[in-house]
Amino acid sequence: LKSIEIPDGVTSIGDSMFASCYSLKDIKIPDSVTSIGDGAFNNCPLLKNVKIPDGVTSIGDSAFYGCSSLMSLVIPENIVSIGDRAFQFCRSLTSIQIPSGVSSVGCEAFSYCSSLKEIELPGSVAIVETALFFDCTSLTSVKIGAGVTLIKESAFGGCTSLTDINIPDSVTIIGDRAFSGCSSLTCIQIPDGVTSIGVSTFNGCTSLTSIQIPDSMTSIGNMAFFHCTSLKSIQIPDSVTSIGESAFSGCSSLTSIQISDGVTSIGNGVFSSCSLLMSLVIPENVESIGD
Numbered sequence: 001l002k003s004i005e006i007p008d009g010v011t012s013i014g015d016s017m018f019a020s021c022y023s024l025k026d027i028k029i030p031d032s033v034t035s036i037g038d039g040a041f042n043n044c045p046l047l048k049n050v051k052i053p054d055g056v057t058s059i060g061d062s063a064f065y066g067c068s069s070l071m072s073l074v075i076p077e078n079i080v081s082i083g084d085r086a087f088q089f090c091r092s093l094t095s096i097q098i099p100s101g102v103s104s105v106g107c108e109a110f111s112y113c114s115s116l117k118e119i120e121l122p123g124s125v126a127i128v129e130t131a132l133f134f135d136c137t138s139l140t141s142v143k144i145g146a147g148v149t150l151i152k153e154s155a156f157g158g159c160t161s162l163t164d165i166n167i168p169d170s171v172t173i174i175g176d177r178a179f180s181g182c183s184s185l186t187c188i189q190i191p192d193g194v195t196s197i198g199v200s201t202f203n204g205c206t207s208l209t210s211i212q213i214p215d216s217m218t219s220i221g222n223m224a225f226f227h228c229t230s231l232k233s234i235q236i237p238d239s240v241t242s243i244g245e246s247a248f249s250g251c252s253s254l255t256s257i258q259i260s261d262g263v264t265s266i267g268n269g270v271f272s273s274c275s276l277l278m279s280l281v282i283p284e285n286v287e288s289i290g291d
Contacts, residue, residue: 001023001024003027004027004028006027008030008032010033011033011035013029013035013040016037016038016040017037017041019044020043024041025047025048027050029053030053031054035058036058039062040064041063042064043065044066045069047069048069048092052073055078057078058083059086064090067089068089070087070090072095072096075098077101080101080103081105082104082105083106085106086109088108088109088110089111091112091114095116101124103125107130110132110133111132111133114136115138117141118141121144122147123170130153131153131157134155137161139159140164141164142165142166143166144165144166144167147168152175154180155179156182157182159181163186165179167188167190168191171193172194173194174197174201176200182205183206186210189211190213195218196220197217197224199221199223200226202228203223203225203228208225208228209232210233211231213234213237213240219240223246224247225247226248231253231254232253232255233257234248234256241262242266243263245269248270249270249273250273255276257271257277261283261284266282266290
C-alpha cells in the first residue's frame with residue numbers, strides 16, 4: 001500500500017487505521033475529516049507529506065509516531081489538542097507551526113524530532129508538557145508565548161543545539177531536568193515568579209556562562225547546575241533558603257559565588273570539583289551543611 005485517498009464524507013480516521021503501513025508514501029485526507037485518531041499513522045516510515053484539513057480539531061496520541069520521513073506539516077488553525085507522542089520520532093521533521101488556538105500539546109509530542117530547528121509555542125498552551133521536545137538535537141531557538149505557566153520535567157532535555165530560549169513572566173514552575181543536557185545554552189533569565197529550581201534542571205549545560213536567579217526563588221534543587229563547566233559566577237538572592245545536594249558540583253570555571261543571608265541549609269557536595277573557587281563565605285544563618 002503506497003498511496004491512499006480517503007473519500008469525501010469521512011469525518012474521522014480511526015485509531016491505528018493505517019498503523020505500520022510500511023510502504024505508504026502519500027495520503028489525501030478530505031476536508032470532511034474533523035479528527036485523527038490515536039496511532040492513525042503510527043509507524044509509517046515512508047510517509048513524507050501530510051496536509052491536515054482545516055476542519056480537524058484534534059490529533060490523537062501517537063497519531064504520526066515514528067513517521068521518520070515526514071518532513072513538513074501544517075497544523076490548521078482549528079486544532080485544539082495534539083495528543084501524547086503525536087509526532088515522536090519524526091526524525092525528518094524540520095519545521096512545524098502550532099496555531100494560537102491550540103490549548104494542549106501532549107507529553108513527548110515532538111520528542112526525538114532530531115531535525116526540528118525552531119519552535120514557537122503560543123500562549124494558549126498553558127503547560128509545556130513532560131519531555132515535549134526531549135532530544136530534539138537540532139533545535140536552536142524556542143519562543144514560549146505569554147500565558148504559559150508551567151514547564152514540566154525534561155521538556156527540553158537533551159536539546160544539545162539550543163542556544164536561545166525566552167521564558168515569559170507568566171511561568172511560575174520549571175520542572176526537574178527541564179533543560180538538562182542543553183550543552184549549547186549560554187545564558188538564561190528565570191522569570192520573577194519562579195520560586196524553585198528543580199532537580200538537575202540545568203545539569204550538563206556546559207556552555208552556560210551566566211544565569212539570573214530572581215528574588216522570588218526559595219530553593220535550588222539537587223544537582224541543579226551540576227557540571228555547568230562554563231559558569232563563572234552566581235549570586236543567590238536573599239529569598240533562597242536551601243541549596244540542594246551537588247547543586248554546583250563540577251562547575252569547574254566557577255570563581256565567585258555569593259550566598260545570601262537567607263540560606264539556612266546547604267546539601268552534600270554542593271561545591272565539589274569547583275576547582276577554581278578560591279573562597280566561600282558561609283552565612284551565619286546556615287543551620288546545616290551536608291548530613
